[in-house]
Amino acid sequence: MDDRAHLIRAGAIWIALAIVADLIVGFLVAPHMPPGNFSNTASDQTHINNVLALIMTPIGVGVITFLVYALVRFRQPPGPLQDGPPVRGHRRLQAGWVGVTASIVIVLAILGTIELVQAPDSSAGAGAGGGQGPSPISRPSGNPLVVQVIAQQWQFTYRFPQYGGVETFSLALPVGRTVEFNVTSIDVIHSFWAYQLGVKADAVPGANNVAYTTPKKVGLFQIRCAELCGLWHGWMAAKGHVLSRAGWTHWIAHARVANAPSTHYLPPYAKVYYPAPLERGG
Numbered sequence: 001m002d003d004r005a006h007l008i009r010a011g012a013i014w015i016a017l018a019i020v021a022d023l024i025v026g027f028l029v030a031p032h033m034p035p036g037n038f039s040n041t042a043s044d045q046t047h048i049n050n051v052l053a054l055i056m057t058p059i060g061v062g063v064i065t066f067l068v069y070a071l072v073r074f075r076q077p078p079g080p081l082q083d084g085p086p087v088r089g090h091r092r093l094q095a096g097w098v099g100v101t102a103s104i105v106i107v108l109a110i111l112g113t114i115e116l117v118q119a120p121d122s123s124a125g126a127g128a129g130g131g132q133g134p135s136p137i138s139r140p141s142g143n144p145l146v147v148q149v150i151a152q153q154w155q156f157t158y159r160f161p162q163y164g165g166v167e168t169f170s171l172a173l174p175v176g177r178t179v180e181f182n183v184t185s186i187d188v189i190h191s192f193w194a195y196q197l198g199v200k201a202d203a204v205p206g207a208n209n210v211a212y213t214t215p216k217k218v219g220l221f222q223i224r225c226a227e228l229c230g231l232w233h234g235w236m237a238a239k240g241h242v243l244s245r246a247g248w249t250h251w252i253a254h255a256r257v258a259n260a261p262s263t264h265y266l267p268p269y270a271k272v273y274y275p276a277p278l279e280r281g282g
């Protein structure tokens with residue numbers, strides 16, 4: 001059997017296995033791909049994760065197929081070791097190798113750039129990465145609910161400037177309304193990560209990192225700190241809650257009443273806070 005016949009046979013096995021693997025990934029794995037569908041931002045990220053999985057599955061299957069084929073068909077026969085035919089100088093093989101790998105990289109670069117720059121989240125107007133950072137590439141239109149996330153060792157607190165600067169220790173959001181997170185820290189660097197909402201923003205002292213999302217279903221979501229921030233970093237996790245519109249209105253009204261005594265002593269709402277440096281032993 002010559003090289004060409006081997007290539008055709010191994011290629012046919014690869015294509016058959018790749019189709020089966022992509023069907024499994026597309027229909028069985030994709031619906032459960034993180035971060036889920038809690039918000040449009042998360043759905044966008046799930047979508048790109050699925051696209052990348054569908055591209056990389058045939059690549060992975062190809063590597064394994066050709067490796068196993070080579071191990072089975074081109075095993076060293078008993079006897080003294082000898083070199084196989086040299087690859088160096090095999091022009092078509094080299095051109096094919098460079099061409100295929102370059103194409104994969106270029107396709108991934110184009111996909112990544114589109115995801116970064118475009119605003120695929122029609123209601124929030126900001127895609128994965130497009131609406132995060134101190135100066136987001138795109139801002140949603142309308143009047144988003146502003147929520148400030150203040151990180152400190154070792155928990156997050158939340159302020160609502162549109163509601164008198166009330167500060168709460170738990171996070172609730174109304175379903176269907178675009179939220180503008182303003183993330184900062186008052187001590188060390190943390191990271192606010194609500195992955196089911198598709199939101200992750202570093203919490204840096206003296207900086208205001210903005211992230212947008214629109215929760216689209218009622219329920220609990222996980223919040224955690226995603227930046228090693230000290231002894232109890234691992235404990236810096238909580239559940240957030242997406243409520244119905246009416247439920248959220250009730251929640252914020254209740255929070256304002258409950259926090260009224262301490263709201264009196266809070267500093268006025270600001271994008272960032274500069275507390276006096278704290279002496280810490282560890």
Ligand SMILES: [Cu+2]
Pocket residue numbers: 190191225226227228229230233234236
């Ligand atoms: Cu942390």
